[in-house]
Amino acid sequence: MTSSIPDFQTRNFKLGAMSFPEKVIYWIIVLTPLWWLLGIQTLFYPAVVVGLLGVNFDIDKLTRRSIPACIWAWLGMAIVMVWTATFGLDDVGFAFQRIAATFVTFFKSYCLIVTALLLPFWHEIRVKVVTRAVAWMATGYLVTIAIEMVMLAVGLGKEPFLPPLARLIPGGALSLLVTFADLQPFFGIPLPRTVLYTPDPPIVGVCSILSFFICLGEENRRLRQISVAGCLTALLISFSRLSWVSFVIALVITACFRSSLARQGSLWIGSLSSLLCAILGGLTLSDLVKKPLEIFNSARAESSKDRELVVTKTLEAWQQRPWMGWGIIQGSVKWYIYDIVLGSFSTYASVLYLHGIIGFIFFLAALGSTLWSTWTPAIRGNHNCQWAFASLVALYMLLNGTPLTWMAVYLWYFWVWLGAILAEIQRNEQFVSRWEQLSGRT
DSSP, rough: GGGGSOOGGGGGGGGOOOOOOHHHHHHHHHHHHHHHHTTTHHHHHHHHHHHHHHTTTTTHHHSSSSSHHHHHHHHHHHHHHHHHHHHHHHHHHHHHHHHHHHHHHHHHTTHHHHHHHHHHHHOOHHHHHHHHHHHHEEEEEEEEHHHHHHHHHTTOOOBBBBOGGGGGGGSSSGOOOOOOOOOETTTTTEEOOOTTTTSHHHHHHHHHHHHHHHHHHOHHHHHHHHHHHHHHHHHHHHHHHHHHHHHHHHHHHHHHHOOGGGGGGGHHHHHHHHHHHOOOOOSSHHHHHHHHHHHHHHHHHHHHHHHHHHHHHHHHHHTTTTTTTSOOOOOOEETEEEEEEETTHHHHHHHHHHEEEEHHHHHHHHHHHHHHHHHHHHTTTTHHHHHHHHHHHHHHHHHHOOOHHHHGGGGGGHHHHHHHHHHHHHHHHHHHHHHHHHHHHH
């Protein structure tokens, strides 16, 4: 992987003068542990992004500038969420608590994604500024994990706590709890596991993968190495099985962009799979895929069972309202002594349940257009787009394990980074176009 990282000149290590939006984005990312301890992440991040977008707001920018199709697709998904949620609230009554909880969910999910992607088109936010901030944040992973391991060893931080400011935020308090590392069984062996600055270990896996690919673009070699180590450590200690698989696939995708031999990888994989199936005595390709999954599921069998149960019940509920869904969560599943709300795991099942087939079509359009927006520059050799494409593929796989509406707020910096890449590509294309026009005139 190190050899695939472009060489950077020492003169590029300094970021130079930063604009006000860049300073705000930079320091909010770097100070992530502070917002976590204060318990204000879920509303603070989207409030900052929306606030920056509102500064010097000019509706004419939407007509003067060419906004990528993927941003319009995410805006369509946001509108569908509001539309279906209105019908859902009408079913149960427009109680203040339900309205507030629905608004918070919208504000920290699809609203955040749209505004974060659009922000670099409003204000010039350089990719390397976001990259440097994420690199420092990932370096902080090592410090936080080390502190939590010491706390675990001496018996401190066994019980999570709810910060005072978090009590003011409507909705469930689970995502606002400050939780430290504890021991959890993995293949029957108790191992330390942490949620870092998130409410759930799988979200740590998602954040670490996305941060890893962002940090590959860091120009300072020493900082890049330390930040990548922080991402890998966080990924390891998350013990998220799906994250590990997604990470390997994302690395393979990155290699395919760089190597002519790797571009023929599908042929090699197909040939080796067929050979392996024959050697193992008539196994089909589906059996070859299922066997590793069975081993992975046995690592935490109870977790896999409750996930499967909730997803099954979620899809059963969706079938009662297939086209528009339920709008808001209106059911739960009993698992031992716990009530797990429908739509708690797979994003795809959750979108079908909440927004129906109509919402699912908009959601797939948003995912597909976002991936496509990075494809052409990636195959032309744009390193940032190659890393963005690989990380998006990993994210789409990980959406099958965790709802996007729950974890989007913890990935806010990724959406800003992606928006900055798209804005940078557009500016470069406009510059080339103008230069060609001037050359043609002369």
